[in-house]
Amino acid sequence: MLGKLLKYEIKSTARIFIPLYALLLVFALLNKFLNPFEVMESSVRFNFQSVFQALTASAYFILIVAIFVMTLFIAIQRFYKNLLGDEGYLMFTLPVKTRQNIASKLLIAVMWYILSAVAVITSIAIMVGPREFFEFLQSMIELLKDGLGVASLIILPLFILIQLIHGTLMIYDAMSLGHLFGKQKLLASFGMYAALYFITQIILTIVILSVGSTMFTSFIHSAGPTDVQILSFLGMLGIVAALLSVVHFAITNYILKNKLNLE
Amino acid sequence: MSNLLECKNLTKSFGSLNALNNVNLSIDKGRIIGLLGPNASGKTTFIKLCNNLLTPTSGKIRIGGYEPGIETKKIISYLPEKNYLNDWMRVSQLIQFFQDFYEDFNRDKAYDMLNKLGLDSKDRLKTMSKGTKEKVQLILTMSREAQLYLLDEPIGGVDPAARDYILDTIIRNYNEDSTVIISTHLIADIEKILDDVIFLKEGQIVLTKTVDEIREESGKSVDSLFREVFKC
Amino acid sequence: MSWDLKSDRPIYTQLIEQLELRICAGVYPPGGRMPSVRDLAQEASVNPNTMQRALAKLEEDGLLYSHRTSGRFVTEDTSRIRETKSKLAQEQIEEFLQKITDLGFEISEILSIIKKITEELKK
Numbered sequence: 001m002l003g004k005l006l007k008y009e010i011k012s013t014a015r016i017f018i019p020l021y022a023l024l025l026v027f028a029l030l031n032k033f034l035n036p037f038e039v040m041e042s043s044v045r046f047n048f049q050s051v052f053q054a055l056t057a058s059a060y061f062i063l064i065v066a067i068f069v070m071t072l073f074i075a076i077q078r079f080y081k082n083l084l085g086d087e088g089y090l091m092f093t094l095p096v097k098t099r100q101n102i103a104s105k106l107l108i109a110v111m112w113y114i115l116s117a118v119a120v121i122t123s124i125a126i127m128v129g130p131r132e133f134f135e136f137l138q139s140m141i142e143l144l145k146d147g148l149g150v151a152s153l154i155i156l157p158l159f160i161l162i163q164l165i166h167g168t169l170m171i172y173d174a175m176s177l178g179h180l181f182g183k184q185k186l187l188a189s190f191g192m193y194a195a196l197y198f199i200t201q202i203i204l205t206i207v208i209l210s211v212g213s214t215m216f217t218s219f220i221h222s223a224g225p226t227d228v229q230i231l232s233f234l235g236m237l238g239i240v241a242a243l244l245s246v247v248h249f250a251i252t253n254y255i256l257k258n259k260l261n262l263e
Numbered sequence: 264m265s266n267l268l269e270c271k272n273l274t275k276s277f278g279s280l281n282a283l284n285n286v287n288l289s290i291d292k293g294r295i296i297g298l299l300g301p302n303a304s305g306k307t308t309f310i311k312l313c314n315n316l317l318t319p320t321s322g323k324i325r326i327g328g329y330e331p332g333i334e335t336k337k338i339i340s341y342l343p344e345k346n347y348l349n350d351w352m353r354v355s356q357l358i359q360f361f362q363d364f365y366e367d368f369n370r371d372k373a374y375d376m377l378n379k380l381g382l383d384s385k386d387r388l389k390t391m392s393k394g395t396k397e398k399v400q401l402i403l404t405m406s407r408e409a410q411l412y413l414l415d416e417p418i419g420g421v422d423p424a425a426r427d428y429i430l431d432t433i434i435r436n437y438n439e440d441s442t443v444i445i446s447t448h449l450i451a452d453i454e455k456i457l458d459d460v461i462f463l464k465e466g467q468i469v470l471t472k473t474v475d476e477i478r479e480e481s482g483k484s485v486d487s488l489f490r491e492v493f494k495c
Numbered sequence: 496m497s498w499d500l501k502s503d504r505p506i507y508t509q510l511i512e513q514l515e516l517r518i519c520a521g522v523y524p525p526g527g528r529m530p531s532v533r534d535l536a537q538e539a540s541v542n543p544n545t546m547q548r549a550l551a552k553l554e555e556d557g558l559l560y561s562h563r564t565s566g567r568f569v570t571e572d573t574s575r576i577r578e579t580k581s582k583l584a585q586e587q588i589e590e591f592l593q594k595i596t597d598l599g600f601e602i603s604e605i606l607s608i609i610k611k612i613t614e615e616l617k618k
Contacts (some may be wrong), residue, residue: 004363011356012349082349089347094315095336102413258318261277262311295542427540432546434536437543455506455541474544475505 001096005104008110012082013074017112020067027060028123064120071116075109079172084179088262098257102249106168113164149227159238166241169248170196176255200244207240234253267292267411267442268313270324272313277395282308284466287402292410293439295456297485298446300463301493305447309342309463310413327410337366344416346396348388354399355384361403373406380428394421398484404430412436412443418452430456450480451486460493496522506541507565510549512583513539518558518569519580529559529567 034053083091083101091101125133144152174196178189268290272309275283283305290296298306311317312324315331324333326418348357354377359366376383380398388396397420404412414433418426433443434456447453454460454474469492496517519525529535530572532550538571550567557575559613561567570576595605 001364004301007363008360012351015351043286084348086345087349089341089343089345090349092316093336093339093341095333096364097333244297260318291542295544338589366601430540431537434540434543435533437533452504454502455500455539458544474542475507478503478505482503486502 001094002100002104005096005100006108006218009078009104009108013078013112016070016074016116020063020070021115024060024063024119025126026101027056027063028126030056031060032127032129060123064123066119067116069110070127074169075168076110076175079105080175084175084185084255084262084263088260092256092260092262099249099253102172102252102256106165106172106249109168110161110164116251147227148230151231154229155231155234155238160219162238162241162245166245166248169245169252170200172252173248176252179255179261180259182261194249203244204237204240207236211236253255266290267327269325271324273309273312273319273324274321275305275312276315276320281466281480283312286466286468288461288468288471290442290444292442294458295433295437295443296445297450297453297457297458297460298444298463299448299450299489300328300483301448303388303465304463305466306463307415308466310341310415310444310446312354313411313413314339338410340404340407340412342400342404342414342417346388346393346400348396348400348403350385350389353385353387354382357388357399357403358384358406365407367408369406369408373402376402376406376432380425396426397421398425401429401432405436408441410441412441414443414445414447416447417445418447418449426452449491451484454485455483462489464493496520498541500539500541506545507549507552510539510541510546511552513581514549514553515558515579518576519583520551525569525573525576526566526571527569529569531566566578 034049034056081087083105092098128136141153144156148156171193174193175189177192177196178185178187181188264357266289268288270286270288273283273288274281275446282303286305287311288297300306308317312319313326313331315336324331327338329335349360352360358370358373361373362370362468370437374384379400382395382398382402388399391399399415401414401417404414418429421429430453433445437443445453445457457474459471459473460477461468473482474485477483481488483491498513500506500513514523523529529550530538532543532547535550536546539546550559550601554567557572558570558579560566560570592602593607596602600608
């Protein structure tokens, strides 16, 4: 059943993202061939071509911002509209478990985070040229390997991933808690998010101060943190994020299962 | 073999408001039942409890022997009062959706009804009028071979011809193993197709009788009796 | 022939009357097969259970009979049908006479009025 939910979640959201990505790649190609960045470096000549180039460059940047905004917006909107809105009458009467409904939203949201990033990076690669891009990529990887060790190539992406999952689940949790407030659902959701954010910060501070204190003392004595220390620090934050994610998921699941009250 | 639907002391409250108060009900299979009552009488609350869209404050509800959950969702076909389907989908995609999630969905029946009502499966929901959307929703609901059909105001927003078709469909769909519960205000239109009638007032059942019992005993139609019982 | 079902009388009783009417009028001829319960219920826009009960009553009364596998049939006993026809006619006439005498007519007056009207109709 989860597979079917995922399938329809992708269908519902792809209609928005695929055209956006396509548009982004079109502008990337346009920019590559018109080379507006040259124009910006040299003296400004107000002919049709230069204006056009400036416009396509701006359009490209606007699209990138739009994609990031859209990705976050859609993640929130899918949960709010499809589960807590009128469509909830459909989703919660399907013979699926509540946690499958939540999981499908989460997994596809994360999928689009990753795909959006890939789309943007690909468009950059197109503009600067594949060879230059891969050279740049290789040098970044070398930098990471030297600076933080080989392990960082795995730990960093994982860290980012767990933070994305945690952030999304915290938003779902806030919306579910807000849902309990009848008339002022939307306002309550924002309020809940602020509260959850605040609590998360406190927890992080406590964790860093207690567990991290041992790490920090060694920093002071030596020249600076070693890669192992940095990576384990990130690892610890990652574990905290993972635990909080589980808590958020559990609360969301409990509320949607037992306290659902669709309009 | 227990009844299809059983409620014992079913109560649902929202804060201090008792939407349903100690409801006891036993419903057999093979019946067409009217759930009648004014607004805020608890009809929709009752239906949502059957569907697991609400959880009881106290008391029990069982459908096909199970508490509301995945097993009951498999055997219940629900038609809510609102537009609850994904607006951007085409009718054909919705049919596929229902077929994917419900084992008892009968695709041929759905297309047959679409044809009879003159609807195009390639149309998207958002291009349709309210009445047409409701017809589509009804077709999807009635194309399932469920054990319990819960219809919340199925004939409210459609024209009289479609109304007749919908009542026709309910009769045609009838089988001894399933039960249809219709919640509605439009009593005069449907009373002839009902077996039993349940009057709900302020969260409590005030009457359960068959249509003929009411007509025999009171010399009135159910619609007339309703107006009497619920006079403002 | 449309199903004339009033809203203040039990549907069951009215269905029996309507089915008897149709059998007498030959809509369902003697020995002929009856439509299925579902088809009849649909035609009359009534609950199938109620229709089933009405049909069962007519079976009990001998106007219909069912064959295990092939369905329901109208009796071939035409005298039985004539009996029912007479019964229905009698009921109609008694009702009519009651109304007419309520209006204040004498029976002899009524008979001559009827004779005059039937002669008019023949022309």
